[in-house]
Amino acid sequence: MGNMTIKDIAKKCGVGVSTVSRAMNNHPDINPETKEKILKTIAQSNYVPNNSARNLKRTDTKAIAVLVKGIGNTFFSDLVSGLERECQHMNYSCILQHVEEQEDELDIALHITKEKKLRGLVFLGGNFSHPKEKMEQLEVPYVLSTIRTSDMEDKKYAAVSVDDFKESYKMTEYLIHLGHKKIAILTAPKEDKSIGKLRLLGYQKALRDYGIPYSEKLVSYMDAEEDRYSFRSGYKLTRQLLMDTEFTALYATSDTMAIGACRALKEAGISVPGQCSVAGFDGMDTGEFYIPSITTIRQPVEQIAKATADLLFDMINGKEKPRQLIFEGELVERESTIPPADKEKQSSNGTMKREK
Template identity: 65%
Template structure:
């Protein structure tokens, strides 16, 4: 019989791992009803905390974990495949853990390190705004991948990414160069201060550099519960169309959003790119084979993934100090965008 884990309890209770941990440790910062419900589920599930794992010497462990926040984002699929291959060649095992959108990824990391014999952690996705004191609680080396350069209270964390601001600017500059002046954007929720904020700020600056006024009515945010999925792109685009906002191009800050957007536009009787140009970001395989194929910023997946794994193993071996490595993306022009200059 498979052993019940703290994440199993969290899923049953529909709460984060950190909330389960607070209930188990009698932490005052938890709703009494929630605590009672969690403890009841723990008792019914015969869950036993794996305290022995905490006392094992991690120097003998041969496992790392990949914590993924945003499993619906197809961009991560290829990343994970490449990382797994590197890990396998190092004769390590690889544990893949999904982190719920509302969960705290650092709390999840701390708990999985307690339960598993881990040597290191890779974070894919998420919103890293955690204070130094929080990050310092992670007892093993870690690399933050695809999220951009971040710091731990002024001290740089190990990270691998593209420059999201620069690459987003590149895309909006391209759309402006095609003659588009009414460019709608689908981006992360309003309080996102990582990738979503960077890509939105670049959008704003590119418009300004082309003499195009920034119009907040053209900015459409995902909600906190939304993921970077086809469904979200479809849903948000339908909301855009219902508002009857005038636009000639739609920049979706992920290819999955762009593909969902194309479906909503088609259902509304609009043709891509003749009526509306659509652009994405990431360079996932599905965007190349969709009809019309999606103009995008292609991230160098293989390089990002390989460097992420390489950096983690260097940290584990003590050969490297935490640093940030930034790669260039590539503007890939396909069928979903069209010039409006001749039409004006």
């Protein structure tokens, strides 16, 4: 089988990309039977991590690493596949490194850069707010992909993403135009300085511009320790909101969380979109095939993956200085969002009564 990616192996074994990565890296945190199954599949498929794993033993290795934080967000697996493909074209090995929520991605980056003699790095996900002095310890070029920080402008980072503030504003504005005034949001932990903060700020600004009071009760923040932007976090945060908050629309800042939210609403006897509209962010395939299909902001994954790789390889080859590339997201209207069920009731008391 030619050119199998880590995603193909994961699909074949019915596991996540991070589990395959653990098996390949001999990580202790994996079920032995699962590990055996994965390694057997890899052997049968003649899968070699991108080019040749033997390259990694040589000192002139041409390898980059992709550090993924928030593996529960399946949006990243599409990005990783795109990056792997671009690496193959350039005859580079691509090492996938899963970073746990409580781990510091920069410490891990500094360690594996030396250990594997890497030429470059891509950071995916995480609350990227590291001191400048520490960032300067990285001796290889790196690109932040689908990561933006609110203080990015004055730092010379190479970054590729959508404008999270603007796209989040766009989604909130769309829900307001449908007639919703009580819009709940599921977002990153409070201390997040990255896309979570920007998406929350976009939501707040849209409410302000349309004269809708902002209420902290309608904001559900992820726990800093949990897997971010995952199905489980969406489910958990929505259950917390339902305890004492009324809303007619729920905006989850990732599609995985939107699907988790739909499950929590269904269990509470609330129909989507009949009694509550749900919107996501990312544009994953899963959201398109979920019932109801999820209204979302689609990120141009393939363009982002290609631009990330091109920028990194140009920096490795000394042709390019760090710069920031911003792509346009697309609002995709699907089945999960409609005008509020009872507009009269909503306008009189700002909320809607639902069966509990």
